[in-house]
Amino acid sequence: MYCGTRIRIGGTFIVVKAVFFDFYNTLAYFWPLVEDIQISACDKFGIKVSKDGIGNGYVLADTFFNLENSRLALSRRSSSELSDFFARYEQIILRGAGVGVDLEKARSIWKLISMNPKRFKLFDDVLTCLEELKAKNYIVGIISNINLKMNSIMKELGLQSYVNFCVTSQDVGAEKPSPVIFAAALKLSGVTPVQAVYIGDQYHSDVEGARNMNMLPVLIDRQEQHSDIVDCTKIKSLTEVPGLIYKWPCS
Known part of the structure; x- marks a missing residue:
């Protein structure tokens, strides 16, 4: 009972x-920490970011993620739509960390990040x-x-x-x-x-x-x-x- x-x-x-x-x-x-993965990936593109900055960026990006996901679930989006979505997501993360990049660079950074193995x-x-x-x-x-x-x-x-x-x-x-x-x-x-x-x-x-x-x-x-x-x-x-x-x- x-x-x-x-x-x-x-x-x-x-x-x-x-x-x-x-x-x-x-x-x-996620482990490794997403902040550490971001820092490593950005470094390969000559971009220097801090862990606190990336953390702030994820707060903004996750709000965007949830609002967009409620508008149209990611599971219902095409591969090209998902690519555009995560390019924008990465762009928001970096903006929150004080770094401005165009969508194509953000797309390339996210592609590198998504290849990194993670576990919970x-x-x-x-x-x-x-x-x-x-x-x-x-x-x-x-x-x-x-x-x-x-x-x-x-x-x-x-x-x-x-x-x-x-x-x-x-x-x-x-x-x-x-x-x-x-x-x-x-x-x-x-x-x-x-x-x-x-x-x-x-x-x-x-x-x-x-x-x-x-x-x-x-x-x-x-x-x-x-x-x-x-x-x-x-x-x-x-x-x-x-x-x-x-x-x-x-x-």
């Missing part, structure tokens, strides 16, 4: 029974958070726009014993913030939207997507790069999640 945390939203008491997570940049990141690594706070949620018998799920089969990734990262299910855009043919992918997770969990907390690192696809489904959204902002966002709960570490759920403030 699943336990739940009783909280009050708008004068009505509800019970949180499920906690859903985004995957990339919430639970896991968990953030250090993930297992501590999941262990506590499991001990309290919360339903735990992953909702991700990742266009990959997650079974082997979950096994490699040791997540299978902590996560009840994973729903991806590849599984349901819809990308966050579409309600379709959130609805699929809710169906698997057997809870209502107001009984679910959703945690992700992107405002548009994660916070707005969850909020539009009447779920409780939480933005994880590890590097405190979203000081402009003030209309949702924010955390810096997943170790804050269990305590946040247990002591969710009344509103």
Whole structure:
């Protein structure tokens, strides 16, 4: 039997029974670090960038990525459209790092970057958070726009014993913030939207997507790069999640 945390939203008491997570940049990141890959690739083109600058660039570029992906999913774009998209994506990354390049140079840099082998690594706070949620018998799920089969990734990262299910855009043919992918997770969990907390690192696809489904959204902002966002709960570490759920403030 699943336990739940009783909280009050708008004068009505509800019970949180499920906690859903985004995957990339919430639970896991690429290794080698994307910042290091960018620095190495740019160096081959005679471009000097800093790790902090590239980090700032990814904040801008990932916002662009999620807005564009919700407009027209990358999985539905042609190879030439994808090439144009990632050239623009790389251009935004470098602009955020203080470097201006034309689209063709950005395309060449991204092509080099995309050839670099990468794997996923968990953030250090993930297992501590999941262990506590499991001990309290919360339903735990992953909702991700990742266009990959997650079974082997979950096994490699040791997540299978902590996560009840994973729903991806590849599984349901819809990308966050579409309600379709959130609805699929809710169906698997057997809870209502107001009984679910959703945690992700992107405002548009994660916070707005969850909020539009009447779920409780939480933005994880590890590097405190979203000081402009003030209309949702924010955390810096997943170790804050269990305590946040247990002591969710009344509103």
